Amino acid sequence: MTTLQKSLAISILCLMLAGQPGTLTAQEAPQETSQEIITLLKEQNRNLSQNLRRIQREIAALRADLDKPTIKDVFAGIGYIVGLFGFAAFAASRTRSR
Amino acid sequence: MHISDGVLPLSVSIGSYAASALLVSWSTRHIRSENLPRMAVVTSAFFIASLVHVPFGPTSVHLLMPGLAGALLGPAAFISIGLGLLLQSLLFQFGGLTALGANTLIMGLPAMACGYFFQRFKGRTQLRQSIVGGAAGALGTMLAAIILAILLVTGGEDFFGVAKIAVAAHVPVIIIEGLISAFTIGFIARVKPALLQPSFYKKTKSIHD
Numbered sequence: 001m002t003t004l005q006k007s008l009a010i011s012i013l014c015l016m017l018a019g020q021p022g023t024l025t026a027q028e029a030p031q032e033t034s035q036e037i038i039t040l041l042k043e044q045n046r047n048l049s050q051n052l053r054r055i056q057r058e059i060a061a062l063r064a065d066l067d068k069p070t071i072k073d074v075f076a077g078i079g080y081i082v083g084l085f086g087f088a089a090f091a092a093s094r095t096r097s098r
Numbered sequence: 099m100h101i102s103d104g105v106l107p108l109s110v111s112i113g114s115y116a117a118s119a120l121l122v123s124w125s126t127r128h129i130r131s132e133n134l135p136r137m138a139v140v141t142s143a144f145f146i147a148s149l150v151h152v153p154f155g156p157t158s159v160h161l162l163m164p165g166l167a168g169a170l171l172g173p174a175a176f177i178s179i180g181l182g183l184l185l186q187s188l189l190f191q192f193g194g195l196t197a198l199g200a201n202t203l204i205m206g207l208p209a210m211a212c213g214y215f216f217q218r219f220k221g222r223t224q225l226r227q228s229i230v231g232g233a234a235g236a237l238g239t240m241l242a243a244i245i246l247a248i249l250l251v252t253g254g255e256d257f258f259g260v261a262k263i264a265v266a267a268h269v270p271v272i273i274i275e276g277l278i279s280a281f282t283i284g285f286i287a288r289v290k291p292a293l294l295q296p297s298f299y300k301k302t303k304s305i306h307d
Contacts, residue, residue: 085138
């Protein structure tokens with residue numbers, strides 16, 4: 001390697017180093033990307049909260065459905081009533097036959 | 099037309115419990131053993147009636163049928179309604195257990211009044227029985243709304259305001275109740291008139307004899 005080549009390489013290096021202040025102008029690029037990221041995050045947040053609201057609505061609807069009496073409750077109640085009156089009839093027949 | 103837990107002050111709920119217990123025990127004295135199946139059927143119907151939603155305009159209303167129960171059972175309707183409401187509050191979470199006494203009064207007193215009204219004015223023809231039955235059904239719902247207002251007043255509300263709201267909210271129920279009672283009584287009068295005979299002629303011949 002000749003001294004000419006060496007000095008050329010060093011001068012290129014120096015030029016590159018001198019070009020460092022150029023990165024100051026490039027500082028605006030990360031700002032732009034952070035803005036984009038913020039907008040992306042905001043959008044994502046909005047989507048998520050929308051989904052969350054939907055799920056909350058569904059939970060509320062499910063809870064309302066749970067409060068509704070089911071067919072089981074209906075037949076349980078009728079069974080209770082018929083059973084109680086059957087017992088009353090039984091007791092009445094016993095007291096009468098005595 | 100149900101009062102929920104914690105709406106009424108404690109003294110009123112205890113008082114209404116005592117009043118309903120008294121009326122239930124009075125009501126049991128009017129049961130005759132041959133009427134037990136009829137009572138079972140009417141109690142079951144009353145228990146289910148609140149699940150039958152009748153579409154009315156944009157909303158739907160559900161039947162209450164104190165009038166019908168009263169017309170069919172007379173004084174025995176009170177115990178039948180008490181049992182129906184107890185099971186409704188246990189199984190359907192309608193109303194609360196602490197308000198059960200008040201709810202029984204709300205439905206039971208109109209039922210007995212309607213029973214008296216129906217037996218007094220029913221006449222002999224099917225048409226008249228059907229019309230009087232319908233009137234009894236409407237009257238029962240209206241009386242229930244008024245008793246509801248009276249009980250709510252004890253919680254510190256203004257009577258006429260509450261009564262107006264309660265009756266206004268139940269106008270569709272009153273109309274539908276009257277129509278359905280008229281139809282049901284007319285049907286029973288045609289198919290099985292014996293069901294409309296008062297079940298409480300001889301007080302002495304109760305099941306406790």
